[in-house]
Amino acid sequence: MVESSGAQAQAEIGVIGGSGFYSFLDDVTEVTIDTPYGVPSDSLFIGEVAGRRVAFLPRHGRKHHLPPHRINYRANLWALASVGARQILGPCAVGGLRAQYGPGTLLVPDQLVDRTKGRVQTYFDGEARADGQVPNVVHVTFADPYCPVGRKAAVSTAKQSGWEAVDGGTLVVVEGPRFSTRAESLWHAAQGWSVVGMTGHPEAVLARELGLCYTSLTLVTDLDAGADTGEGVSHEEVLEVFAANVGRMRDVLFDVVAALPDNGGRDCLCVNPLGGQEPGITLP
Ligand SMILES: [Zn+2]
Numbered sequence: 001m002v003e004s005s006g007a008q009a010q011a012e013i014g015v016i017g018g019s020g021f022y023s024f025l026d027d028v029t030e031v032t033i034d035t036p037y038g039v040p041s042d043s044l045f046i047g048e049v050a051g052r053r054v055a056f057l058p059r060h061g062r063k064h065h066l067p068p069h070r071i072n073y074r075a076n077l078w079a080l081a082s083v084g085a086r087q088i089l090g091p092c093a094v095g096g097l098r099a100q101y102g103p104g105t106l107l108v109p110d111q112l113v114d115r116t117k118g119r120v121q122t123y124f125d126g127e128a129r130a131d132g133q134v135p136n137v138v139h140v141t142f143a144d145p146y147c148p149v150g151r152k153a154a155v156s157t158a159k160q161s162g163w164e165a166v167d168g169g170t171l172v173v174v175e176g177p178r179f180s181t182r183a184e185s186l187w188h189a190a191q192g193w194s195v196v197g198m199t200g201h202p203e204a205v206l207a208r209e210l211g212l213c214y215t216s217l218t219l220v221t222d223l224d225a226g227a228d229t230g231e232g233v234s235h236e237e238v239l240e241v242f243a244a245n246v247g248r249m250r251d252v253l254f255d256v257v258a259a260l261p262d263n264g265g266r267d268c269l270c271v272n273p274l275g276g277q278e279p280g281i282t283l284p
Pocket residue numbers: 147148149150212213214266268269270271
């Protein structure tokens with residue numbers, strides 16, 4: 001349910017990230033949404049960026065009270081879709097798995113490995129919802145987990161702003177909230193994976209199920225335990241590096257927003273994920 005109705009409560013693009021990205025916008029409308037999957041992490045904060053309506057959603061809640069494994073990812077993506085967002089940008093903090101991906105590196109992954117446990121990662125589980133609708137069991141193609149158009153926009157706009165992004169790489173998503181052991185970290189690196197985070201999954205696959213374009217922008221805040229001979233990752237270190245880069249990240253995000261195609265002009269693999277399979281539920 002959208003409490004603030006009308007054009008102010010509509011958006012074409014969603015950004016899943018904290019208040020540092022929207023707090024200084026002139027005119028922000030707070031919109032509370034309920035979904036068939038419960039409430040999202042927080043209200044949506046909808047404002048205008050580069051002439052486009054953008055809905056910001058603090059992934060961990062505005063007070064950062066939700067650890068990665070307790071985020072209601074299904075409600076988050078559903079809420080963004082229900083206000084009209086069809087393209088999602090998902091900035092997140094990650095650990096670098098290679099020595100050359102030190103703190104401050106921006107990496108736009110093109111692949112994903114799921115090492116989470118027990119997170120609900122589909123809308124199509126065949127289980128009746130409280131509202132009586134019953135989703136069918138369907139399977140989406142996920143060989144390419146990220147929107148190619150959004151990725152290209154992210155890499156090229158970052159470059160134009162003087163921040164050379166790493167174009168491609170594999171994000172491995174772990175359950176958390178603890179950081180990796182050295183053995184886990186060395187194993188991740190030995191697989192050839194690039195960065196490690198805790199929130200990139202199931203965000204990307206739920207976006208895909210709803211036919212949304214999803215682009216992950218990862219900011220390296222630390223070298224993961226195995227890629228560094230130091231003391232291992234600390235939360236303070238992560239917060240410090242993220243805070244130091246939040247302005248730069250915001251600038252890139254806003255440039256990407258400006259570069260994204262109109263929702264009506266989307267022509268990418270994300271648009272028709274069900275490929276003729278019947279969802280069984282009314283999609284937002
Ligand atoms: Zn797309």
